[in-house]
Each structure stands twice: as C-alpha cells, then as structure tokens.
Amino acid sequence: MVSLTAASVVPVSRAMALLSVGCLAAALMAYLLVRQLVKQRRPPGFPPGPSPIPIIGNIFSLATEPHVFLKRQSEVHGQIFSLDLGGIMTVVLNGYDCVKECLYHQSEVFADRPSLPLFKKMTKMGGLLNSKYGKGWNDHRKLACNSFRYFGSGLRLFERKISEECMFFVDAIDEHKGKPFNPKHLVTNAVSNITNLIIFGQRFTYDDRDFQHMIELFSENVELAVSGWALLYNAFPWIEYMPFGKHQKLFRNAMEVYDFLLEVIKRFSHGRVPHVPRHYVDAYLDELEQNSGDPSSSFSYENLIYSVGELIIAGTETTTNTLRWAMLYMALYPNIQERVHREIDSVLTNGRAPTLEDKHKMPFVEAVLHEILRFCNIVPLGIFRATSQEAKVNGYTIPKGTMVITNLYSVHFDEKYWNEPGVFSPQRFLDSSGNFVRREAFLPFSLGKRHCLGEQLARMEMFLFFTTLLQRFHLQFPPGTVPTVTPKLGMTLQPKHYSICAIRRQQKVPNS
Numbered sequence: 001m002v003s004l005t006a007a008s009v010v011p012v013s014r015a016m017a018l019l020s021v022g023c024l025a026a027a028l029m030a031y032l033l034v035r036q037l038v039k040q041r042r043p044p045g046f047p048p049g050p051s052p053i054p055i056i057g058n059i060f061s062l063a064t065e066p067h068v069f070l071k072r073q074s075e076v077h078g079q080i081f082s083l084d085l086g087g088i089m090t091v092v093l094n095g096y097d098c099v100k101e102c103l104y105h106q107s108e109v110f111a112d113r114p115s116l117p118l119f120k121k122m123t124k125m126g127g128l129l130n131s132k133y134g135k136g137w138n139d140h141r142k143l144a145c146n147s148f149r150y151f152g153s154g155l156r157l158f159e160r161k162i163s164e165e166c167m168f169f170v171d172a173i174d175e176h177k178g179k180p181f182n183p184k185h186l187v188t189n190a191v192s193n194i195t196n197l198i199i200f201g202q203r204f205t206y207d208d209r210d211f212q213h214m215i216e217l218f219s220e221n222v223e224l225a226v227s228g229w230a231l232l233y234n235a236f237p238w239i240e241y242m243p244f245g246k247h248q249k250l251f252r253n254a255m256e257v258y259d260f261l262l263e264v265i266k267r268f269s270h271g272r273v274p275h276v277p278r279h280y281v282d283a284y285l286d287e288l289e290q291n292s293g294d295p296s297s298s299f300s301y302e303n304l305i306y307s308v309g310e311l312i313i314a315g316t317e318t319t320t321n322t323l324r325w326a327m328l329y330m331a332l333y334p335n336i337q338e339r340v341h342r343e344i345d346s347v348l349t350n351g352r353a354p355t356l357e358d359k360h361k362m363p364f365v366e367a368v369l370h371e372i373l374r375f376c377n378i379v380p381l382g383i384f385r386a387t388s389q390e391a392k393v394n395g396y397t398i399p400k401g402t403m404v405i406t407n408l409y410s411v412h413f414d415e416k417y418w419n420e421p422g423v424f425s426p427q428r429f430l431d432s433s434g435n436f437v438r439r440e441a442f443l444p445f446s447l448g449k450r451h452c453l454g455e456q457l458a459r460m461e462m463f464l465f466f467t468t469l470l471q472r473f474h475l476q477f478p479p480g481t482v483p484t485v486t487p488k489l490g491m492t493l494q495p496k497h498y499s500i501c502a503i504r505r506q507q508k509v510p511n512s
C-alpha cells in the first residue's frame with residue numbers, strides 16, 4: 001500500500017491547479033479566437049473587398065492616406081466594397097453615384113452612427129454628432145439648428161459680429177508687420193469665436209490660454225480618433241487596460257476637455273433667466289428643465305457637455321483647415337491670388353468691408369473657395385455612419401448596424417464628374433462668361449439626414465474671413481521656402497505647419 005505524505009500531496013495539487021489554469025486559459029483563448037474568426041466572416045450578400053489578415057483584418061491598410069487607398073480599392077472591387085476592421089464589418093461607399101444612392105435616396109437607412117467602443121467611451125453614443133439615429137439625435141439636432149438660427153446665421157446682427165471678428169483677425173495678423181508667422185493659432189481662435197458666440201454668447205480673446213489649450217487637446221483627439229491605436233481599440237476594447245498606447249492619450253485629453261467645458265458652461269449660464277435664452281447653453285438648460293419629468297428625455301448635463309464640445313470642434317477644425325489651405329494655395333499660386341485681389345478691389349470700392357451681399361458679385365472668390373473644399377478634402381471620409389436598418393444597394397445586402405465609410409474624397413476625384421480632378425483649378429466652377437456654376441458632385445458637407453449642420457455658417461465665415469484677409473494683404477512664403485502640400489492625416493486633412501508673410505497692400509482703383 002502506498003502512503004501519501006503531506007510533502008508529496010502539495011506539489012501534485014499545485015501542479016494540477018497550474019494545469020487547470022493553463023487549460024482554462026487555452027480554452028478561453030480558443031474561444032476568443034473562434035469568436036473573432038466568426039465575426040470576421042462576411043455575411044451572406046455582403047459586398048466583396050480586399051482579403052483580410054486573420055484577427056486584425058484590414059486595419060493596417062488604413063494607416064497611411066486611407067482615403068486614397070480606399071479609392072484605389074474601389075477600382076478593383078467596385079464602388080461599394082467591404083473591409084474588415086478587426087471583426088468590425090464595414091462597407092465603403094465610393095464615387096458620387098454610390099454616395100448619392102445611399103446618403104440621399106436611402107437617407108434614413110444610412111443615418112445612424114456605429115456603436116464603436118471609442119464613441120461609446122467618449123460620448124456614450126449621446127450628444128449630437130456621435131448620437132445614435134433616433135429621438136436623442138433628433139432632439140439635439142433640432143435644438144442646435146434652432147439655436148444657430150436664433151443666435152447665429154439667421155440674424156442680420158450676426159453678420160456684423162463675424163465682420164468684427166474678421167477685423168480682430170486681420171489686426172492681429174498686421175502685428176507681424178509682414179514678417180513670417182504660422183497662421184494656425186490666429187485662424188483657429190478667430191473661427192472658433194464665431195461658434196462661441198452662438199454657444200456662449202461671447203468670444204474669447206486671442207490670448208486666452210485655457211481656451212486655446214482646450215482646442216489643442218480637442219484637435220489632437222480629432223487626429224488620434226482615426227489613428228491605428230483607435231482602430232485597434234475599437235476592435236479589441238480590452239486594450240483599454242494596457243497602460244500605454246495613443247488611445248490612453250485620447251481618453252486623458254477627453255477628460256480634461258470635458259472638465260474645462262463644464263466650468264465654461266457654468267460660467268456662461270450664470271445670470272440665466274428661464275425662457276429668455278441668450279445662447280445655446282441657456283436654450284439647452286430650458287429644455288433640460290422642461291423635460292425633467294420625462295424619463296425618455298435625452299437632455300442631460302452630460303449630453304450638454306458632449307454637444308457643446310462637438311459643436312465647437314466640428315465648427316473649428318473644419319473651417320480653420322479650409323482657411324489655412326486657402327492661404328497656402330493663394331501664396332502657392334500668385335496668379336490666382338492676383339485675380340482674387342482684382343475682383344475684391346472692383347467690388348469693395350474705397351476699401352469698404354465685405355458683406356454677404358457681395359458674394360454673388362464675386363464669382364471668382366466663390367470658385368476659389370469651392371475648389372479649396374473640393375481639392376483639399378477637409379473631411380475626406382466624412383464621419384463614420386451606420387445602417388439603421390437592413391439596406392439593399394447595387395444588389396448587395398447590408399445588415400442593420402453595419403459601419404459605413406463615405407469616401408468623400410472619391411466623390412471629389414470622381415473622373416466621371418470632374419475633368420482632371422488632380423489639378424487645382426478654380427476655373428471649373430465658372431462658366432464661359434465667368435459666372436459661378438454649382439457642380440453636382442461637390443459634397444464637402446456630405447448629404448442626407450446627417451449632413452453638416454453648420455454648412456450655412458461655415459459658408460458665411462469662409463467668405464467673410466477670406467475676402468477681409470485678401471482685401472488687406474498680399475500673401476507670400478518667406479523667401480526661399482515653399483511648404484509641402486502633403487496633408488497631416490486625421491479625421492480632417494490639415495496642412496502641415498507652414499510660415500507665411502502677410503504684406504499690407506494698397507487697394508487699387510477699380511479696373512486699373
């Protein structure tokens with residue numbers, strides 16, 4: 001008979017325990033692997049696409065210039081094709097016909113936002129821009145549109161306020177006395193102040209360091225939101241627990257921004273009189289109070305902070321980048337700049353400030369701004385959409401909840417609609433008599449239910465800032481330098497840092 005001593009029992013049971021843990025871990029790994037591989041199978045009737053790598057799918061093919069890569073893929077797989085972003089099945093829409101068919105003709109079906117772990121973590125799918133398609137989005141969009149109308153673009157007085165900001169802007173540029181400077185901060189501050197007027201009823205001075213810091217963190221997040229780390233986080237949310245990675249920076253930035261916004265909201269709601277709103281924040285607080293007894297209401301302090309942040313960044317990052325590109329291209333093409341100067345001088349006689357009424361008298365300025373928006377592709381992949389119900393497109397079936405990427409760059413470079421799309425030519429927006437002509441395949445603000453809410457405001461800002469700037473200055477690069485036009489990648493495409501000289505010009509007499 002074998003007698004077991006305590007000394008022999010303990011190692012055996014420890015080994016058994018280790019073996020059991022090992023088996024459990026292996027089983028868990030196998031389960032996760034199988035689950036991942038199942039998630040990576042294309043559903044029946046789904047559009048084809050490039051072959052994915054097991055587990056990570058096509059994530060890394062989006063690392064450099066994703067909009068260009070996706071357009072090239074559409075030449076192989078068709079205007080609508082699919083991608084596997086680490087188990088997140090995604091459909092990519094390319095070319096004007098396909099984007100119009102989905103976003104315009106099936107507007108509701110394509111009006112949702114994907115429930116990505118990143119969006120869930122940042123805004124819990126609430127707020128406005130990232131909100132799921134439904135009552136919450138509808139309530140927030142309506143409130144924002146009304147606020148834009150009452151406190152912004154619907155007011156005659158508001159145009160004067162933009163003109164005042166234009167003056168602060170050109171005066172601040174004048175302080176550089178024609179010496180090289182990086183226009184990024186001034187443009188950002190001036191542009192964000194227009195949105196600030198609607199949201200808070202006030203502008204921030206150009207030396208407000210706290211506000212500037214908040215905008216910097218926010219714009220860094222716009223860049224990080226489509227980085228490889230963010231895509232990995234969406235596919236494998238457990239990497240949240242890894243102490244390193246750019247997604248951690250994204251979360252830290254967001255927390256800091258939300259704390260700042262909470263303070264600012266408190267400051268600007270001070271002295272509020274219910275039902276007499278002075279700005280978006282007041283109007284929101286009215287809604288919050290009126291709906292306080294309704295459990296289905298989506299108005300909350302949290303959603304107020306999210307929506308304020310989204311409006312500030314959506315309005316600032318885009319319009320700022322458009323104007324920065326416009327300044328760069330004016331210095332790059334002096335002949336185009338000269339024609340802009342001539343048109344401005346002939347309309348704004350005696351140096352009077354531009355107004356929106358002058359817009360239709362300045363077809364060339366309009367053509368330049370449109371070509372900047374087309375050629376520079378400020379939001380090249382739009383904002384990710386999702387199907388709110390099963391969709392049928394070009395004979396394919398796309399299940400409800402599928403993530404959808406709208407390749408707006410491919411619309412602006414669609415050879416069917418644009419002659420030599422790779423050439424920068426404002427002329428394409430003019431007819432033979434020099435009149436401005438609208439072009440169908442021009443979608444910088446996207447289409448359908450979720451199209452840009454700030455389009456009208458952005459158009460006002462771009463025209464007034466651009467004409468005021470070029471009325472006063474001639475733009476040129478510092479001698480011996482020509483900056484790159486290769487964009488810095490992110491959710492928006494922005495120029496890399498560049499320096500420019502703004503030389504004061506003498507306004508010419510018309511037709512001289």
Ligand code: HEM
Nearest residue numbers: 129314315318319379382383445446450451452453454458
């Ligand atoms: C040149 C300037 C601008 C461009 C190129 C631009 C472009 C876009 C694009 C492409 C979208 C995505 C729409 C979609 O989901 O398909 C969008 C959405 C949005 N934009 Fe803009 N935008 C500009 C200015 C502004 C301004 C000034 C504001 C407000 C102050 C603004 C607020 C928004 C909001 C709130 C959304 C989300 C709409 C929703 O989800 O319902 N944008 N914009």
